[in-house]
Amino acid sequence: MLLETDKIIFTGPVGAGKTSAIAAISDEPPVSTDVMCTGDEKAIKPTTTVAMDYSYIKLEDGTRIHLYGTPGQERFDFMWRILAKGGLGLVLLVNNDHPDPVAQMDFYLDAFADFIEQTGVVIGITRIGVRDQAELAAYQERLVERGQIFPVFPIDGRNSDDVADLIHALLAILES
Amino acid sequence: MAAIDDKKNAKGLSDKPAQNLVNEGNRRGSDNPADEVERITHAVTTLNRGVVTRNETVNQRENKPVAKKEQVSKVVQRTLTKILTEMMDDCLDIVGAMVSSADGLAWAQKLQPGLDHHRFAAMSSALLALGDNVIKESHDGSTKNLLIESDKGNVFVMHVGKTLLLTIFTRASSNLGMSLAHARKAIEEIAELDVDNMYM
Numbered sequence: 001m002l003l004e005t006d007k008i009i010f011t012g013p014v015g016a017g018k019t020s021a022i023a024a025i026s027d028e029p030p031v032s033t034d035v036m037c038t039g040d041e042k043a044i045k046p047t048t049t050v051a052m053d054y055s056y057i058k059l060e061d062g063t064r065i066h067l068y069g070t071p072g073q074e075r076f077d078f079m080w081r082i083l084a085k086g087g088l089g090l091v092l093l094v095n096n097d098h099p100d101p102v103a104q105m106d107f108y109l110d111a112f113a114d115f116i117e118q119t120g121v122v123i124g125i126t127r128i129g130v131r132d133q134a135e136l137a138a139y140q141e142r143l144v145e146r147g148q149i150f151p152v153f154p155i156d157g158r159n160s161d162d163v164a165d166l167i168h169a170l171l172a173i174l175e176s
Numbered sequence: 177m178a179a180i181d182d183k184k185n186a187k188g189l190s191d192k193p194a195q196n197l198v199n200e201g202n203r204r205g206s207d208n209p210a211d212e213v214e215r216i217t218h219a220v221t222t223l224n225r226g227v228v229t230r231n232e233t234v235n236q237r238e239n240k241p242v243a244k245k246e247q248v249s250k251v252v253q254r255t256l257t258k259i260l261t262e263m264m265d266d267c268l269d270i271v272g273a274m275v276s277s278a279d280g281l282a283w284a285q286k287l288q289p290g291l292d293h294h295r296f297a298a299m300s301s302a303l304l305a306l307g308d309n310v311i312k313e314s315h316d317g318s319t320k321n322l323l324i325e326s327d328k329g330n331v332f333v334m335h336v337g338k339t340l341l342l343t344i345f346t347r348a349s350s351n352l353g354m355s356l357a358h359a360r361k362a363i364e365e366i367a368e369l370d371v372d373n374m375y376m
Contacts, residue, residue, distance in 0.1 A: 032309075033305035033308075035279045036278060036279065036338065038277040038279055038339060039279070041279070050279055050298075050301040051305045051306045071280075073280070075280055078299060078302075
């Protein structure tokens with residue numbers, strides 16, 4: 001049974017498409033805390049999230065589910081804890097264009113290990129077909145090595161249907 | 177989120193900035209009313225000679241050749257540290273100060289011992305970004321400064337142009353208006369470095 005106060009957390013490395021995914025699925029413009037990049041990240045993208053993204057979706061039965069996106073950089077890990085508190089589950093986005101995307105998945109699964117254990121996670125692989133650094137099977141193999149079974153979806157983070165699929169998959173896991 | 181907490185502990189980081197703030201406050205200041213008066217008088221005097229100080233800084237900068245690109249950040253960092261030091265010398269209520277980028281990277285800092293500038297740079301940017309959103313949506317305004325008051329001390333976070341932020345830490349008993357005036361003076365000095373221009 002979902003409640004009006006339920007929230008889903010979007011996390012993942014810089015440039016995975018967390019802000020885009022939340023924007024794609026929102027009817028209204030999300031609350032966004034994007035600022036201009038100044039450091040090395042400037043080479044990757046012009047702006048980055050420093051506090052959070054916030055929006056919501058309405059399910060078929062009218063229930064409102066809140067969506068919170070975290071900043072990607074580890075220096076904002078205090079926001080990870082603030083935002084994850086009381087969350088229903090985790091959507092982990094991983095950028096397949098990163099030099100070692102499987103290791104990135106590992107990092108965030110470890111960082112959110114306790115939260116995932118208490119709730120659940122679905123993994124969305126973004127930017128597939130740009131400069132692929134890993135096969136989808138590589139993520140699954142790593143999960144098997146970790147002794148964890150989580151759904152992994154190739155998605156376009158800018159496509160609302162793809163993001164909706166992730167959310168529905170997460171809700172299905174949580175209800176089972 | 178114990179995994180994250182454990183990692184913090186392993187790095188030797190801790191969550192006790194408030195405690196450090198108190199100790200530092202006690203070291204720098206006093207509860208004696210006479211001291212308080214002298215402190216404020218000192219602060220007013222130094223504020224009044226602000227214009228002269230600023231012009232001197234500009235001239236020094238203009239004479240300094242900035243040849244290599246990688247040296248720019250070092251030169252800027254040194255100037256920022258100098259501005260922060262002068263602000264804290266002029267206003268003893270300010271027990272810590274930091275200049276960081278809007279995306280949460282520390283540029284220069286004079287913080288109380290034990291405070292990790294990387295963490296405070298990130299937290300400052302998150303705080304101010306949310307403050308900007310609240311003001312934008314409630315008043316369609318733009319943030320001048322964000323003030324957090326506590327029983328143990330206060331924190332201001334302010335924009336310096338579009339690229340940088342100034343965060344100052346003041347004693348609990350401090351005169352907020354006076355601290356703010358000194359911070360604004362420092363912001364003007366930092367703005368003269370024209371950091372925005374490097375990133376626009």
